[in-house]
Amino acid sequence: MTTQTVQTDHPQVCVHTRLTDEVEDWKIQRSLQLVREMGAATVVDFFPWAYIEGSPGAYDWHHPDRILAYAHEQGIQVIARLGLVPDWARPKASVQQTSLNSLTPAHYADYARFVGAFAARYRGTVTALIAWNEPNLSFEWGYRSVAPAEYIDFLRHVYAAAHAANPDVIVLGGALAPTLSERVAADISQSAYIELVDLREHPLALHQERRTTSDGHSRGGNDEHSREDAHPHGDGDRAAARHALIIEEWLPSHFQDERGLMRVPWSR
Numbered sequence: 251m252t253t254q255t256v257q258t259d260h261p262q263v264c265v266h267t268r269l270t271d272e273v274e275d276w277k278i279q280r281s282l283q284l285v286r287e288m289g290a291a292t293v294v295d296f297f298p299w300a301y302i303e304g305s306p307g308a309y310d311w312h313h314p315d316r317i318l319a320y321a322h323e324q325g326i327q328v329i330a331r332l333g334l335v336p337d338w339a340r341p342k343a344s345v346q347q348t349s350l351n352s353l354t355p356a357h358y359a360d361y362a363r364f365v366g367a368f369a370a371r372y373r374g375t376v377t378a379l380i381a382w383n384e385p386n387l388s389f390e391w392g393y394r395s396v397a398p399a400e401y402i403d404f405l406r407h408v409y410a411a412a413h414a415a416n417p418d419v420i421v422l423g424g425a426l427a428p429t430l431s432e433r434v435a436a437d438i439s440q441s442a443y444i445e446l447v448d449l450r451e452h453p454l455a456l457h458q459e460r461r462t463t464s465d466g467h468s469r470g471g472n473d474e475h476s477r478e479d480a481h482p483h484g485d486g487d488r489a490a491a492r493h494a495l496i497i498e499e500w501l502p503s504h505f506q507d508e509r510g511l512m513r514v515p516w517s518r
Contacts (some may be wrong), residue, residue, distance in 0.1 A: 254325045258289035264329070266294045269317050270301070279320050286324040293326055294380065298334035299364050300350070305338060306360070309367060318375055330372070331380040331420070332365055340392065351383075352392020356398070358407045366411035373416040381408045382424035457474075 265285050272278050285293055298312050304310065314330075321328045333351065339360050340352040353361060365379060384390045385401045396404075401423075410423050 253323060256286050256291040256325050257290065257292055257511055260289060261291050263290045264292040264294060265290045268296060270296050270298060270313070275316065275320070278317060282320050282324045282326055288325060291325070291327060292329060294329045295323065296331045296333065297368070299361065300334045300336040302368075303336055303364050305336075312373060314368075314372070318372060322375070328376055329378040329380060330368065331383060331424075332361075332368060332487060333383050335361075335392075348392040349389060351390050352394065354392075354394070355403070358404050361404075362407035362411035363469075365408050366415040369412045369419050370415035373419070376419070378420040378422055379412060380422045381405060382460050384427040385424045385481055386428050422434055 265288075267281060267285065269281060272281070282293070293319060297317075301313065302309055302311065318328055323494070335351060335353050335357070339357040341348050341354070365381065367426050369376070369379060382390065382401075382404070385396060385404075386398075388395050405421070405423065412419050412421050
């Protein structure tokens with residue numbers, strides 16, 4: 251089949267589809283055709299870890315394979331959101347209150363290994379991955395409170411695994427849920443692994459516009475948080491800091507400072 255081309259005057263437009271549970275191929279094809287016809291060149295879609303790795307190290311790629319193949323036919327780029335914990339990696343509901351998103355630090359390495367396998371399989375097809383969803387909500391961790399510093403440690407595992415498999419893949423932080431709190435997540439915004447995002451720019455465009463340093467690593471713009479400070483975890487972490495880990499969310503204007511950079515409250 252001939253690959254289509256998205257005709258658009260607004261390449262920054264991205265649609266969040268939800269094709270994960272579609273059984274019939276024609277519905278996936280038609281959904282992506284409509285995305286192309288509306289002029290969106292990029293979709294975010296959800297690829298559940300629990301569906302793909304039913305037991306440790308055993309992967310079933312059938313469903314992501316066909317979604318990505320149909321997206322390619324329509325000329326659409328896919329950003330993959332990876333989440334939903336398999337039962338072998340989450341606490342038992344009989345033991346504690348939990349949810350299908352329940353993930354503890356003991357299984358961060360398992361999730362990172364899955365991300366690495368996904369990044370390797372779809373190298374050249376999927377250019378960006380979203381690590382988790384709404385990480386500032388306890389529900390998204392199985393009703394467990396996760397501080398910004400812990401999410402940074404989680405991202406450290408994910409980033410290393412993703413870039414070992416595909417050095418070119420962009421790792422996006424999970425979209426933050428809007429909250430009513432006025433507290434600012436100072437420790438996450440100061441992290442070596444998160445770069446503040448100018449909300450006037452599209453994430454992929456921002457990545458493409460990075461300059462290259464003398465050592466060959468790409469760098470974010472001129473914001474103070476992209477400077478090459480020493481980081482406590484060594485050279486690998488300094489390299490990671492040179493690649494923007496972009497929080498994938500367009501937040502309301504009251505979450506922005508005077509430069510248009512987001513200051514996100516981390517809450518509930």
